[in-house]
Amino acid sequence: MFNIISLVFKYIFIFIIYVFILSIIRLIYLDIKGIYPIAVNNSAYLKLINRKDTLPFKVKEYYSLGDEVTLGRANNNQIIIKDPYISKKHLRIVKDEGKYYLEDFNSANGTFLNGEKVMDVVCLKNGDRITVGQVEFLFVNKE
Amino acid sequence: MLNGKVNYKVPRNLLFMFELLALSLMFLYYKDTLNRTTVVYSLTLILLVYISNVLLIKITSGDNYIFLIVTMLVSIGVIMIYRIDPELGMKQILWIGFGIILFFVSYILFKSTKGWENWFLIYAMVSVVLFLLTLFLGRNIKGATNWINVGGFSFQPSEIIKILSIFLIASFYTNYDRFNKLKFGKYYLMGMIYLFVLFLFLQKDLGSVLIFLSVFIALQYVYEEDRKLVYINLFILVISAIAGYFIFSHVQSRVQTWLNPWKYIDTKGYQITQSLFAIAEGGFFGTGLGLGYPDFIPEVHTDFIFSAICEEMGVFTGIGIIMLFLILVYRGFKISINQKYKFYRIVALGISILFGIQSFIIFGGVLNMIPLTGITIPFVSYGGSSMLSSFIALGILQVASEELDFDEEQ
Numbered sequence: 001m002f003n004i005i006s007l008v009f010k011y012i013f014i015f016i017i018y019v020f021i022l023s024i025i026r027l028i029y030l031d032i033k034g035i036y037p038i039a040v041n042n043s044a045y046l047k048l049i050n051r052k053d054t055l056p057f058k059v060k061e062y063y064s065l066g067d068e069v070t071l072g073r074a075n076n077n078q079i080i081i082k083d084p085y086i087s088k089k090h091l092r093i094v095k096d097e098g099k100y101y102l103e104d105f106n107s108a109n110g111t112f113l114n115g116e117k118v119m120d121v122v123c124l125k126n127g128d129r130i131t132v133g134q135v136e137f138l139f140v141n142k143e
Numbered sequence: 144m145l146n147g148k149v150n151y152k153v154p155r156n157l158l159f160m161f162e163l164l165a166l167s168l169m170f171l172y173y174k175d176t177l178n179r180t181t182v183v184y185s186l187t188l189i190l191l192v193y194i195s196n197v198l199l200i201k202i203t204s205g206d207n208y209i210f211l212i213v214t215m216l217v218s219i220g221v222i223m224i225y226r227i228d229p230e231l232g233m234k235q236i237l238w239i240g241f242g243i244i245l246f247f248v249s250y251i252l253f254k255s256t257k258g259w260e261n262w263f264l265i266y267a268m269v270s271v272v273l274f275l276l277t278l279f280l281g282r283n284i285k286g287a288t289n290w291i292n293v294g295g296f297s298f299q300p301s302e303i304i305k306i307l308s309i310f311l312i313a314s315f316y317t318n319y320d321r322f323n324k325l326k327f328g329k330y331y332l333m334g335m336i337y338l339f340v341l342f343l344f345l346q347k348d349l350g351s352v353l354i355f356l357s358v359f360i361a362l363q364y365v366y367e368e369d370r371k372l373v374y375i376n377l378f379i380l381v382i383s384a385i386a387g388y389f390i391f392s393h394v395q396s397r398v399q400t401w402l403n404p405w406k407y408i409d410t411k412g413y414q415i416t417q418s419l420f421a422i423a424e425g426g427f428f429g430t431g432l433g434l435g436y437p438d439f440i441p442e443v444h445t446d447f448i449f450s451a452i453c454e455e456m457g458v459f460t461g462i463g464i465i466m467l468f469l470i471l472v473y474r475g476f477k478i479s480i481n482q483k484y485k486f487y488r489i490v491a492l493g494i495s496i497l498f499g500i501q502s503f504i505i506f507g508g509v510l511n512m513i514p515l516t517g518i519t520i521p522f523v524s525y526g527g528s529s530m531l532s533s534f535i536a537l538g539i540l541q542v543a544s545e546e547l548d549f550d551e552e553q
Contacts, residue, residue: 006431
């Protein structure tokens with residue numbers, strides 16, 4: 001009796017071990033695919049804080065910031081995130097004299113900077129946490 | 144299964160299923176001698192592993208794979224040890240439990256304290272003290288004096304010194320410029336490492352010599368600016384390997400059995416030939432747990448656990464273990480590349496090399512690819528000190544995988 005069970009189980013064990021390895025390799029593959037190279041001369045970028053697989057829509061791990069970047073649900077934005085809690089045209093980040101400013105376009109659910117609601121225009125500094133909809137970004141400026 | 148969404152639940156549940164199935168098979172195998180403590184302990188361990196995996200995703204912002212991979216390795220190992228000897232299996236279950244707790248302790252400790260890179264002298268002194276303790280209080284087990292006994296509890300100090308020496312190397316290269324200004328500053332580290340090696344020679348623990356020197360040379364190769372030192376070290380390694388061959392008779396016999404084990408099959412080649420027989424006997428899918436004869440190999444629960452796994456669970460499982468180590472080391476390298484702080488970067492690289500080199504030496508040894516050196520496979524073999532120190536190293540690797548102190552850097 002034991003012999004038969006053991007004979008059957010050995011195939012199951014090998015199967016489980018290999019599916020385990022494959023699923024980890026696949027997770028690592030997704031992890032690597034999420035890393036986009038950041039332009040070296042462009043030193044400011046947004047980094048995603050959420051875990052990618054907890055969000056039900058497409059979002060990148062990094063967004064580099066140019067002179068003016070708009071974020072929203074509509075397709076004419078530079079950063080498009082299809083989160084239902086994000087407005088069509090939600091916010092923009094503008095570079096002015098070396099500093100980055102965040103402006104909220106009176107979005108329905110608002111934008112939060114380090115937990116506080118952004119009322120008008122705020123200046124961003126390195127390490128700020130920006131929350132839009134369900135997504136949380138870290139503002140990184142290496143200058 | 145692999146086309147759709149895969150998240151962390153999939154491997155975690157697979158692991159849980161594997162442990163449950165294997166455990167019930169083992170209970171069936173030992174159903175006559177089964178007692179309640181065994182059942183309770185092993186079920187607690189399975190639960191602990193599962194909860195730790197869930198918890199870790201919640202508390203860490205870093206890597207989520209290394210702990211999963213390691214718990215898989217640990218599960219395969221403990222099942223095999225329990226099958227060979229239920230008593231050792233019980234002890235191993237306890238060690239793993241302690242190891243997981245130590246993993247979290249070292250994770251929290253290492254994350255909450257700063258300034259690890261400035262304690263070069265402390266690492267050096269603690270290591271030397273531990274070596275001296277081993278030398279004077281050490282017990283001789285199987286030809287090497289590398290165990291000390293403290294209150295009925297024996298452990299191998301060299302396992303802890305491995306981690307300390309990685310810290311030592313890392314703190315040296317983090318403060319490289321400062322050391323360089325001192326007179327003979329760049330030889331401090333080499334001096335320390337060769338002192339360690341001298342102690343290990345005195346203990347006749349040649350496997351550890353190999354590990355220490357490989358980790359040291361690998362890290363030196365990456366970070367040393369004075370390339371001359373790297374070549375000098377390589378030269379010394381070759382010289383000492385040749386010298387070791389002529390000085391120690393047991394090194395000579397290891398090389399002889401490696402070249403032709405069949406000639407010495409009834410004496411010094413017995414262990415390695417039995418290991419080869421076992422692997423061949425198992426074939427691709429193995430004989431099935433409990434249906435092989437792994438007890439024929441001496442020291443099967445520590446050095447030769449890989450052969451036992453190949454015999455009863457198949458060469459495919461053996462390849463699986465090697466692949467798990469491959470992913471683990473790869474993750475370690477990636478953690479090291481992503482880490483901003485030099486100290487943590489060197490530590491992460493050192494720990495990955497440690498895992499890699501250790502598993503390489505023993506896999507190669509039991510397969511008769513390289514001369515056999517008696518060391519443990521991290522996380523798989525039986526052994527308290529090895530298990531605990533490996534889990535501590537893993538905790539440190541986990542910390543290194545996170546982005547550290549972001550606010551302070553501005």
